[in-house]
Amino acid sequence: MDIAFVSQIVVSGLILAVIYALVAVGFTLFVGVFNVLNFSHGDVLMFGAFAGFTAFLPLAGLGVTSPFLQLVLVTIASVTCTIALGLIVARFFILPLKGAPLLNTLLITLMLATVIREGVRLFYPRGSNPKSFPALLPTDFVSIGAINVRVDTIMLIFAGLAIIVATGALIERTRFGLAIRAVAQDEETARCMGVNYRLVVLGAFALGSGLAACAAMINGLYYNEVNYSMGLMLAIIGFCSAIIGGLGNIAGAILGAFIFAGLQIVGSLFMPFSSAYSDVFAFAVILVLIALKPTGLIGERVSERV
Amino acid sequence: MGGHHGNNDKNGERNMLKISGIWLGAVGVLGLALAAPSEGWAKDQVRLAYIGPLTGPLSSVGIGARNSIELAVRQRNADPDATYEYVLEAFDDECKADVGLRVATRAAADDGIVVGFPHYCSAVAIGAVGTYNRFELPVVLWGAVLPDITYGNDYKEIHRVNGTMINQNEHAANFVVDQGYQTWAIIHDTTDYGRAHNEYFSRFLTEAGGEIVGTFGVTADQQDFSSELAQIASLRPDVLYFGGQAQLGVRIRAQMERLGVTAQFQGTSGILSDAYLEGLPPALSEGTLAFLEGAPVDQLPGGAAFVAAYQEAGFGEPFEAYGPFAYSAASLAIDLIEEVGPDRIALRDALNGVSGYDSAIGEITFDESGQNTVAVISTYVVQDGQWTVWEDSDYASGLRSLRQPN
Numbered sequence: 128m129d130i131a132f133v134s135q136i137v138v139s140g141l142i143l144a145v146i147y148a149l150v151a152v153g154f155t156l157f158v159g160v161f162n163v164l165n166f167s168h169g170d171v172l173m174f175g176a177f178a179g180f181t182a183f184l185p186l187a188g189l190g191v192t193s194p195f196l197q198l199v200l201v202t203i204a205s206v207t208c209t210i211a212l213g214l215i216v217a218r219f220f221i222l223p224l225k226g227a228p229l230l231n232t233l234l235i236t237l238m239l240a241t242v243i244r245e246g247v248r249l250f251y252p253r254g255s256n257p258k259s260f261p262a263l264l265p266t267d268f269v270s271i272g273a274i275n276v277r278v279d280t281i282m283l284i285f286a287g288l289a290i291i292v293a294t295g296a297l298i299e300r301t302r303f304g305l306a307i308r309a310v311a312q313d314e315e316t317a318r319c320m321g322v323n324y325r326l327v328v329l330g331a332f333a334l335g336s337g338l339a340a341c342a343a344m345i346n347g348l349y350y351n352e353v354n355y356s357m358g359l360m361l362a363i364i365g366f367c368s369a370i371i372g373g374l375g376n377i378a379g380a381i382l383g384a385f386i387f388a389g390l391q392i393v394g395s396l397f398m399p400f401s402s403a404y405s406d407v408f409a410f411a412v413i414l415v416l417i418a419l420k421p422t423g424l425i426g427e428r429v430s431e432r433v
Numbered sequence: 434m435g436g437h438h439g440n441n442d443k444n445g446e447r448n449m450l451k452i453s454g455i456w457l458g459a460v461g462v463l464g465l466a467l468a469a470p471s472e473g474w475a476k477d478q479v480r481l482a483y484i485g486p487l488t489g490p491l492s493s494v495g496i497g498a499r500n501s502i503e504l505a506v507r508q509r510n511a512d513p514d515a516t517y518e519y520v521l522e523a524f525d526d527e528c529k530a531d532v533g534l535r536v537a538t539r540a541a542a543d544d545g546i547v548v549g550f551p552h553y554c555s556a557v558a559i560g561a562v563g564t565y566n567r568f569e570l571p572v573v574l575w576g577a578v579l580p581d582i583t584y585g586n587d588y589k590e591i592h593r594v595n596g597t598m599i600n601q602n603e604h605a606a607n608f609v610v611d612q613g614y615q616t617w618a619i620i621h622d623t624t625d626y627g628r629a630h631n632e633y634f635s636r637f638l639t640e641a642g643g644e645i646v647g648t649f650g651v652t653a654d655q656q657d658f659s660s661e662l663a664q665i666a667s668l669r670p671d672v673l674y675f676g677g678q679a680q681l682g683v684r685i686r687a688q689m690e691r692l693g694v695t696a697q698f699q700g701t702s703g704i705l706s707d708a709y710l711e712g713l714p715p716a717l718s719e720g721t722l723a724f725l726e727g728a729p730v731d732q733l734p735g736g737a738a739f740v741a742a743y744q745e746a747g748f749g750e751p752f753e754a755y756g757p758f759a760y761s762a763a764s765l766a767i768d769l770i771e772e773v774g775p776d777r778i779a780l781r782d783a784l785n786g787v788s789g790y791d792s793a794i795g796e797i798t799f800d801e802s803g804q805n806t807v808a809v810i811s812t813y814v815v816q817d818g819q820w821t822v823w824e825d826s827d828y829a830s831g832l833r834s835l836r837q838p839n
Binding site: 129131132135136139140143245248253255256257258259261262266268275277280349350351352354355356357360391392395396405406 | 488489490491492493652654655656657659660663664666667679680683684687688690691692693707708711712713714
């Protein structure tokens with residue numbers, strides 16, 4: 128098999144893994160602190176992509192022509208809007224359902240996802256059409272041996288990995304992270320120890336939504352296209368990744384994301400002329416993995432509580 | 434007593450005669466009023482159905498078609514000589530086969546609806562034609578291009594004003610071979626629509642002397658094409674042919690550069706839409722080729738009038754590639770209803786006899802399968818962010834050039 132071809136597929140797989148991981152960490156955070164399967168997460172991500180795209184439109188007219196400055200402003204707009212939407216979802220639709228059956232919150236978040244998705248499609252100007260997301264990073268190619276990769280692809284992979292590492296550090300080494308872990312492990316005891324439960328839940332939703340915005344930015348900058356339905360598949364894959372690793376476990380979610388992207392690569396490489404089935408292959412293997420390890424590869428925090 | 438009775442009887446008779454006279458007079462006036470048509474008198478309503486995508490990723494094309502049919506209806510309703518008042522009802526098939534079948538059944542089962550103008554998506558249309566036949570609802574398709582919709586059955590209710598993908602792909606294959614290209618890679622979506630495009634294009638391309646170096650089926654909602662494009666990059670074709678709709682076309686075209694695919698990009702009528710132009714920066718969409726049945730709308734006398742009327746009507750959305758076809762389908766059906774009356778069977782038979790009807794897309798003649806025998810296929814190329822008729826473009830005049838063969 129051609130090394131250039133294999134390396135190209137691997138690089139693309141790494142980008143996918145980073146995007147999936149950022150989405151999966153959000154899912155696992157929500158389960159960890161509130162025991163909720165938030166299926167609006169993918170469409171919150173899509174909202175972030177559209178927020179970034181919209182923020183870009185007037186920049187040239189306002190005299191902001193530096194790609195770096197444009198990137199910073201677009202990212203700030205995307206992250207801010209996504210966190211705001213994530214907080215609205217958490218405050219008004221998820222927190223009030225504390226104690227409600229899991230099925231109710233699941234339905235609420237599924238309906239929210241539809242409202243956000245259809246809202247963008249109907250009310251964003253010509254929202255059903257795909258939008259051309261700007262290329263704000265260098266588009267030159269670099270050659271490393273037989274491998275020929277675009278600079279922005281490498282930058283996006285490293286940026287994504289840096290965000291994942293920073294999130295891990297935030298959870299493991301800060302007081303906020305400690306509070307999240309405490310609530311995830313035992314909500315009642317955490318409350319008794321003085322942890323502001325509502326604030327921690329809202330903080331976790333803000334963090335998860337912020338990570339979704341980062342995934343949206345990487346997705347937009349890599350594919351140079353955003354569309355109103357982009358969140359649907361990302362939510363399914365992100366959720367699957369979180370499940371494989373073990374719901375409620377951040378390292379597990381990241382591992383799950385890399386496994387899913389790896390399966391897609393394997394599917395593409397070994398089914399070269401029927402790559403339409405690479406997703407079928409990946410999901411089929413996930414089914415087997417879940418059947419073999421129902422609580423995830425690393426172990427599920429929810430199960431630890433029981 | 435008897436005299437009193439007699440007076441009462443006479444008075445009663447007189448009253449009865451008076452009342453009868455008033456009744457007869459009223460009925461007579463009413464009869465005369467009904468018999469003599471008057472401008473102020475309400476016309477009988479005739480209901481028509483649009484059935485196509487109004488939501489979902491392909492809704493822009495569907496909304497353009499719905500508006501175009503609405504324009505035909507408004508124009509006829511504004512005509513004082515029209516016998517009927519036309520009312521358009523819109524059904525959203527979402528370009529999904531199951532939803533399409535449901536709304537097709539709803540429209541067909543409604544006896545008040547006389548004719549339908551259904552479907553942009555071939556996968557929806559092919560599943561719904563049996564329903565129109567069962568309920569004897571005559572329909573005139575304006576967008577779906579799968580040949581089997583008209584040629585795969587003997588339903589007398591099914592008519593189509595746009596051409597099929599057979600004509601389109603034959604023209605497309607000959608056109609690109611004439612440009613000097615020799616090798617092709619093909620990506621098609623795995624719906625009936627994409628598969629059939631692949632089948633016909635591959636057949637005509639091979640006949641024309643082109644070589645296909647790789648064919649890739651992709652799902653209609655696929656986001657990432659890294660593996661397909663990385664393989665195509667190593668196959669180094671002259672042209673990448675895409676058989677599918679605009680949304681997928683945008684993604685593939687946007688990802689080609691990153692994966693190092695420098696081939697000429699060629700699509701079908703499925704990407705001939707504003708959605709394709711909006712989803713790509715002009716530098717990437719520039720030079721993309723696509724093909725559409727019929728002569729360019731603004732180059733036909735009726736077409737230019739349609740474009741002007743559409744702009745004047747103030748619709749918020751463009752009529753898109755298939756608006757003129759939808760407008761022509763509606764104008765044709767309305768003209769025939771004026772002739773034969775709002776009766777499904779009579780209209781069906783009248784449609785089957787259509788020959789040489791002058792419309793916004795040129796002459797319409799239905800063959801024995803209800804298929805308009807469209808002779809002309811137009812080539813379009815993206816120039817400066819706009820779909821431009823090939824003959825009018827800088828590419829045809831030699832000022833610009835398509836991607837060179839490897």
